[in-house]
Amino acid sequence: MVDHVFTILSIALIIPISLFLGVMYSFLIRKLSARFQWRVGPIVRMYGDLAPVIGSTRIWQPLYDILKLFGKDALIPSTAHKRLFTWSPYLSLFFSFAAVLFIPFPGLPLLSGTPYSLIIASYLLIASILFTILGPAASGSPWGAIGARREVELFLVAELSFVASLFVVAVTKGTLVISELAGFVGSIPMMLVTALAGITMFAAMLGKLHIKPFDMPEAECEIVAGPYTEYSGKLLGTYFLAKVFVLYNMVALFIAVFLPPLSSSVLWLPLYVVAALVLIFLLAVVHVLNPRYTIAKALMWYTKIIVPLVIVGFIAAFFLRVVA
Amino acid sequence: MGLIDRARIYSPWVYHLHCGGCNGCDIETLAALAPRFDVERFGIQLVASPRHADILLATGCVPKQFIPMVKRVYNQTPDPKVVVAIGGCACGGSLFYDEDPENYAILGSPDMLIPVDVYVPGCAPKPEQIINGVVQGILKLNEKATRRSK
Ligand code: SF4
Numbered sequence: 001m002v003d004h005v006f007t008i009l010s011i012a013l014i015i016p017i018s019l020f021l022g023v024m025y026s027f028l029i030r031k032l033s034a035r036f037q038w039r040v041g042p043i044v045r046m047y048g049d050l051a052p053v054i055g056s057t058r059i060w061q062p063l064y065d066i067l068k069l070f071g072k073d074a075l076i077p078s079t080a081h082k083r084l085f086t087w088s089p090y091l092s093l094f095f096s097f098a099a100v101l102f103i104p105f106p107g108l109p110l111l112s113g114t115p116y117s118l119i120i121a122s123y124l125l126i127a128s129i130l131f132t133i134l135g136p137a138a139s140g141s142p143w144g145a146i147g148a149r150r151e152v153e154l155f156l157v158a159e160l161s162f163v164a165s166l167f168v169v170a171v172t173k174g175t176l177v178i179s180e181l182a183g184f185v186g187s188i189p190m191m192l193v194t195a196l197a198g199i200t201m202f203a204a205m206l207g208k209l210h211i212k213p214f215d216m217p218e219a220e221c222e223i224v225a226g227p228y229t230e231y232s233g234k235l236l237g238t239y240f241l242a243k244v245f246v247l248y249n250m251v252a253l254f255i256a257v258f259l260p261p262l263s264s265s266v267l268w269l270p271l272y273v274v275a276a277l278v279l280i281f282l283l284a285v286v287h288v289l290n291p292r293y294t295i296a297k298a299l300m301w302y303t304k305i306i307v308p309l310v311i312v313g314f315i316a317a318f319f320l321r322v323v324a
Numbered sequence: 325m326g327l328i329d330r331a332r333i334y335s336p337w338v339y340h341l342h343c344g345g346c347n348g349c350d351i352e353t354l355a356a357l358a359p360r361f362d363v364e365r366f367g368i369q370l371v372a373s374p375r376h377a378d379i380l381l382a383t384g385c386v387p388k389q390f391i392p393m394v395k396r397v398y399n400q401t402p403d404p405k406v407v408v409a410i411g412g413c414a415c416g417g418s419l420f421y422d423e424d425p426e427n428y429a430i431l432g433s434p435d436m437l438i439p440v441d442v443y444v445p446g447c448a449p450k451p452e453q454i455i456n457g458v459v460q461g462i463l464k465l466n467e468k469a470t471r472r473s474k
Contacts, residue, residue: 034364043365054366055334061367067331068378071469073402075375143373225373232375232402 010108011101017108018100018252019063022244025251025280026062032284062244069237077230079140088135089231089238092128096245099124103252104182107266112179112256118170121178122163125249128242129155129208135239136227147226150295151217157302158207158214161200161310168197168313169257172320182256183264189320196313198258202282203306205250207298211283213290214298222292251276332378332404332469335367336462339377339401343394343434345384348448349411353381356451356458363455374400379461381454382434385413385420391431398438404468406461409433409440410454412447 027042034041042058058064076082102121104112111117133151136144170176172193173184186194207214218226228236255275256263262272293301342350356363357370371377374397386394398407412418417432434440441464444457 030364034362037359039359039362040365041362042367055330058334058365058367061335064331064334064367065337065369067328068335071328071332072378072404075400075402221372225371225376228376229373230375236376 007111010110014100014105014108014110017105018097018245018248021251021276022248023060023063025247025276026244027059028277028280029284029287030061032281033288036284036288062240066237066240066244069232069240070234072233074231074233074235077140080230081138081140084138085135085230086235088131088138089235089242092131092135093238093242093245095124095131096128096242096249099128099249100245100252102178103249104179104256104263105252106263106269106272109179112182113177116176117178118166118176118181118257121249121253122166125208125246125253126159128246129159132227132239132242135235136230139230141230143224143229144227146223147217147219147229150219150223151227153295154207154214154217154298157299157307158204161302161306162204162208164307164310165197165201165204165313166257168200168310168317169194171314171317172197174321178253178256179264181260183261185260189316193313193316193320194258196309196316198254200306200310200313201254201258203302205254205283206286207302209247209250209283211287213286213293216292216295216298219292251279254279329466329469333462333466335369336378336458336465337369337371337376338379338381338458339371339374339397341374341380341382341394341397341407341434343382343384343414344387344390344430345411345413349383349414352448352451353383353410353454356454361451361455363458368458375402377401378405378465379458380405380407381410381458382407382414382438382440383410385417386431386434386437387429388431389429391437394434394437404465404472406442406465406468407434407438407440408442408444408457408461409435410444410457411449412445414440415443415445418447 031041042061044057044059046054046056076085099121101111102117102124104110114120133148133155137148169181172190173181173186175181210218228239231239255272259275262268262275340353355361380398380401409415413420414434420427420430421432442457442460444453446453
């Protein structure tokens with residue numbers, strides 16, 4: 001009984017936490033990329049004389065963008081498959097939010113102790129991305145279709161590396177429950193295999209989060225706005241909200257699986273925050289340092305470098321299991 | 325002021341509607357978005373699709389072949405929206421506009437086709453002027469939104 005009450009309470013608590021952290025992470029990526037490009041980016045402390053008119057800070061910029069979109073009309077193109085077009089953003093948001101519940105946060109184990117939670121969480125994340133493909137594909141716009149096609153191709157390779165690197169760790173540690181993975185440190189060879197899987201997972205994250213060089217599905221200005229071309233108003237806002245949750249999920253999952261025991265107890269919270277900041281910093285650095293790859297190059301890169309690395313990891317993990 | 329109204333002021337997204345200028349105004353518009361003036365610090369962002377935009381930055385005088393595109397982009401922008409005309413051409417057709425005899429290729433300023441809310445004159449206007457025009461546009465945007473919600 002007490003357990004149930006605690007789970008419900010922690011679910012109520014994770015909603016604001018994940019939203020806050022997701023918005024913070026997106027803000028940091030924007031701000032850091034701006035600083036690397038010699039720009040100011042969303043301003044942290046507004047100039048004194050302007051503050052009364054336009055607000056004292058822009059830390060919440062990603063949230064303002066989403067809120068503004070909720071206050072705008074949503075246009076639905078006449079060529080679109082209406083039901084799929086309007087429902088996809090909501091389903092994407094639903095799945096990305098559902099994944100939040102299966103990934104532990106320091107002090108809040110949530111549902112991460114459920115059997116097979118690793119598989120559930122990765123399926124939910126895949127489902128969320130699937131609906132960012134289906135909606136645009138149903139929009140009837142050529143740009144949406146091109147964006148969706150690129151997204152599918154990237155999805156195939158990035159998802160393969162993502163799931164495979166998670167399973168390398170699962171095989172090493174012999175469990176499919178995220179909360180057990182998050183508390184299990186293991187021996188030195190295990191750590192080495194986990195570190196290798198962490199590198200491939202980071203590469204998979206780049207593809208899943210559309211960090212440059214893998215932002216070709218969106219490819220601002222090249223194919224208009226890619227999958228989001230036909231979306232406007234609250235439908236677009238819902239997609240952006242889903243993206244915020246996906247960003248939070250990826251960072252939280254990375255820390256839970258590859259950096260145990262950071263998300264196992266509330267005492268680790270400061271280190272958890274540091275790890276998340278380092279991860280976001282790395283994502284921002286990769287984002288600004290790279291040009292956009294063509295889709296063929298991205299596929300080559302994933303299949304020639306990341307997938308072989310994951311296979312090496314798998315073999316090592318298998319040996320560890322058999323030896324241990 | 326409600327949260328959404330405030331968000332509207334804090335995050336105006338602009339779409340660059342090129343109506344056939346000489347590129348002078350477009351270069352100045354991009355200069356306003358580039359590192360030196362960097363309007364992203366106030367949340368102003370350039371978007372690639374008119375469906376995401378709040379403010380249309382129209383530059384240049386409209387050639388006759390461009391008429392359907394300009395109308396279409398305007399209709400594709402969801403309400404509430406504001407059009408800011410940038411440059412002498414977009415404000416009144418400038419030297420390309422002729423009433424009699426009519427210019428065989430150029431229709432004139434974009435306000436002959438779509439309602440324009442803010443005019444930024446100059447050939448080409450400086451980035452500071454353009455930013456000021458966008459700020460006036462944001463105020464109009466807020467006015468329009470409150471009128472609409474009533
Ligand atoms: S106003 Fe001047 S700079 Fe701008 S488009 Fe016209 S001629 Fe070119």
